[in-house]
Amino acid sequence: MEKWRSVLVYSALVAVAALMPGCTTSGKPGVAVQSSQPFGDATNAPVAGGVNVQGGSEEDFIVNVGRRTFFEQSSATLDDTARLTLDKQAQWLLQYPHWKVKLQGFADDPGSAAEQKTLSQKRADAVRAYLASKGVGTDRMKAKGYGRDRLVGDCADIECTSQNRRVITNPQEEPDF
Amino acid sequence: MVAAAASLASSCFREARAATKPSKAALAYFAGQAEDNGVVFRLTNWKKIDSKWRRQLVKYRSREPQGTVVVDTGSHFLYVIFENQTALRYGVGVGRDGFRWFGRARIDRKALWPRWIPPPEMRARQPELPEYMDGGPDNPLGPRALYLFRGGKDLGYRLHGTLEPWSIGSNVSSGCIRMFSEDIIDLYQRCPIGTRVLVLKHLGAPVINEAAPVDAE
Numbered sequence: 517m518e519k520w521r522s523v524l525v526y527s528a529l530v531a532v533a534a535l536m537p538g539c540t541t542s543g544k545p546g547v548a549v550q551s552s553q554p555f556g557d558a559t560n561a562p563v564a565g566g567v568n569v570q571g572g573s574e575e576d577f578i579v580n581v582g583r584r585t586f587f588e589q590s591s592a593t594l595d596d597t598a599r600l601t602l603d604k605q606a607q608w609l610l611q612y613p614h615w616k617v618k619l620q621g622f623a624d625d626p627g628s629a630a631e632q633k634t635l636s637q638k639r640a641d642a643v644r645a646y647l648a649s650k651g652v653g654t655d656r657m658k659a660k661g662y663g664r665d666r667l668v669g670d671c672a673d674i675e676c677t678s679q680n681r682r683v684i685t686n687p688q689e690e691p692d693f
Numbered sequence: 694m695v696a697a698a699a700s701l702a703s704s705c706f707r708e709a710r711a712a713t714k715p716s717k718a719a720l721a722y723f724a725g726q727a728e729d730n731g732v733v734f735r736l737t738n739w740k741k742i743d744s745k746w747r748r749q750l751v752k753y754r755s756r757e758p759q760g761t762v763v764v765d766t767g768s769h770f771l772y773v774i775f776e777n778q779t780a781l782r783y784g785v786g787v788g789r790d791g792f793r794w795f796g797r798a799r800i801d802r803k804a805l806w807p808r809w810i811p812p813p814e815m816r817a818r819q820p821e822l823p824e825y826m827d828g829g830p831d832n833p834l835g836p837r838a839l840y841l842f843r844g845g846k847d848l849g850y851r852l853h854g855t856l857e858p859w860s861i862g863s864n865v866s867s868g869c870i871r872m873f874s875e876d877i878i879d880l881y882q883r884c885p886i887g888t889r890v891l892v893l894k895h896l897g898a899p900v901i902n903e904a905a906p907v908d909a910e
Contacts, residue, residue, distance in 0.1 A: 554752075556752075557752055557754065557778070558752060558754075559751070559752055559753050559754050559755075559896065560751050560752065560753075560770075560782070561751060561752040562749065562750070562751060562752075563749075563750040563751055563752055563779050564750060566749055566750075567744045567747045567749045569749075575750060578750065578775075578781075579748060579749065579750055579781065580879075582879070582882050582883060584883065586885035596805075597803075597881065597882055597885075600882055601882045668758055668759045668760055669758045669759075669760075673887075674799075674886070674887030675799060675887050675888070675889045676758075677887070678760075678885040678886060678887030678888065679758070679759060679760040679885070679887075679888075681885075
């Protein structure tokens with residue numbers, strides 16, 4: 517397995533090196549070559565179908581709908597942007613009725629751990645209620661708050677907190693709820 | 694400070710098309726229409742677009758945290774970093790050499806169907822341009838704008854849409870970082886206020902502030 521991997525990596529390097537000079541518009545080394553197709557784990561290697569995304573797949577949901585809903589500090593209110601995302605989620609779920617969703621709420625807000633747990637649950641509940649109002653059956657959705665957990669970034673700045681104050685909608689075919 | 698912002702904003706747009714009806718060649722790049730927040734706009738004809746400029750999931754190896762927007766101006770890609778070493782990658786058009794900015798920024802403002810105020814130098818060259826253009830389907834910013842700030846100051850750079858889908862993947866004479874209308878609508882939902890943005894010459898390049906008037910890192 518290890519040998520295969522190193523052979524692949526070596527081939528990739530040779531292939532990219534051979535294509536590099538003179539293929540780019542600027543001719544500068546280090547600029548990504550447009551015609552090479554990186555593979556394996558290299559940056560820009562395609563994930564799943566690449567450009568060919570099947571309608572109704574999890575990848576379709578990730579690329580064309582969006583899993584994340586964001587919230588302002590100490591708030592569980594859905595703003596206009598959140599509603600734009602959730603409208604698309606609802607539409608997708610109605611179009612592909614075999615999917616269920618696990619709604620995971622998170623917080624990174626002022627207050628105690630308990631308060632943040634409550635807030636994160638409120639956020640997940642708000643998403644669930646909104647999707648239900650758009651026709652998604654409540655038996656297809658489970659909402660759970662995780663409090664100040666699974667931080668995307670851990671700093672006091674809004675750069676970190678804005679990413680943490682979220683609900684993630686996870687489509688599941690065989691839900692664990 | 695206003696003058697500085699204005700001169701930076703001018704580096705976003707050096708030229709602009711007046712709001713005239715697109716040529717036949719241009720119209721080939723559109724297929725159908727859609728409505729967004731009460732505005733009807735032209736949809737991109739994807740058959741005319743190279744698949745590498747399409748929005749897609751890719752592997753992405755980086756130390757930047759999830760949710761960060763990274764722009765590789767050399768390759769004309771914009772990435773939103775996801776978990777598990779993946780990213781959602783979009784094609785972009787960038788300003789030509791001399792009209793680009795590199796460095797770290799933060800999205801401190803977002804707008805739907807943004808209005809546009811053409812800078813004075815542009816209006817001097819193109820007197821037919823209005824002082825002010827309402828948001829709408831003939832506005833070159835397109836359906837959304839994400840405004841880049843640093844240290845609380847507007848850098849004058851934006852991520853926005855385009856009226857010219859054929860310009861995605863190239864160095865255009867005007868514009869900041871432009872995306873297909875469908876893509877800037879999509880990106881808008883993924884970037885809350887406070888989103889970190891990195892604009893690079895190319896992936897792996899050091900993060901440098903070449904033109905920003907605020908304190909360098």
